[in-house]
Amino acid sequence: MISTELKEGTKDAHIELEKIVVQQLKAIQTSEDYARLLKYFYAFFCEVEKAIAPFMTSEVVPDYSERRNASHLKADIEALGGDVRKDIPRATAPSISTKYQALGALYVMEGSVLGGRTIVKMLEKNNIHTGISFFSGYGENTPVLWGRFIELLNQQITGDEHKRQAIQAAKDTFTLFAVTFRDAAVLH
Numbered sequence: 001m002i003s004t005e006l007k008e009g010t011k012d013a014h015i016e017l018e019k020i021v022v023q024q025l026k027a028i029q030t031s032e033d034y035a036r037l038l039k040y041f042y043a044f045f046c047e048v049e050k051a052i053a054p055f056m057t058s059e060v061v062p063d064y065s066e067r068r069n070a071s072h073l074k075a076d077i078e079a080l081g082g083d084v085r086k087d088i089p090r091a092t093a094p095s096i097s098t099k100y101q102a103l104g105a106l107y108v109m110e111g112s113v114l115g116g117r118t119i120v121k122m123l124e125k126n127n128i129h130t131g132i133s134f135f136s137g138y139g140e141n142t143p144v145l146w147g148r149f150i151e152l153l154n155q156q157i158t159g160d161e162h163k164r165q166a167i168q169a170a171k172d173t174f175t176l177f178a179v180t181f182r183d184a185a186v187l188h
């Protein structure tokens with residue numbers, strides 16, 4: 001099943017990215033620090049959302065409009081007094097030219113909801129309670145929405161070539177997100 005293969009195939013990439021994000025979270029002392037971190041997520045999610053948009057039809061992901069996206073990041077940044085038009089890091093999305101690659105990239109973004117609970121707890125330890133809508137994900141509905149998404153992946157990605165495309169795109173998505181943090185280049 002592609003869901004298991006995606007999990008296995010991106011395990012190392014997840015560990016790498018998690019390390020970077022945890023390091024960033026531990027360094028947060030103020031709301032400004034937190035808004036700066038959110039801008040990395042915002043920059044990257046905007047790029048990935050643009051790249052996958054042509055494939056997000058109602059047949060492929062029927063509940064796409066209900067799913068968490070960069071607009072939550074924008075709302076969180078603004079709740080912290082930040083401005084999404086300023087100091088946005090440079091981010092590059094993986095190249096997406098098939099539905100299978102788009103679903104692989106979406107797997108990474110949807111999966112990040114699962115780690116969100118831990119992230120919210122880490123933020124609370126640093127006394128950050130504002131601007132947490134993105135990391136709060138779907139709250140108690142998270143298991144249901146994740147389950148529905150996994151089912152969709154398993155139904156739509158079956159052949160070897162399609163699986164290969166999805167796994168490669170998911171790996172690229174993890175890696176390019178890590179690169180966004182490493183580059184730390186500000187675009188505008």
Ligand code: HEM
Nearest residue numbers: 006007017018021022107108109111112114115118119177
């Ligand atoms: C502090 C940072 C992070 C922590 C502590 C974390 C933790 C976790 C945990 C505990 C799970 C498993 C949850 C479960 O099975 O119920 C998970 C799954 C996942 N996370 Fe993260 N995560 C972090 C960041 C991220 C980020 C930034 C992304 C992507 C942008 C990401 C993508 C994923 C994906 C795709 C899965 C699904 C794995 C599967 O197929 O089951 N995570 N994460």
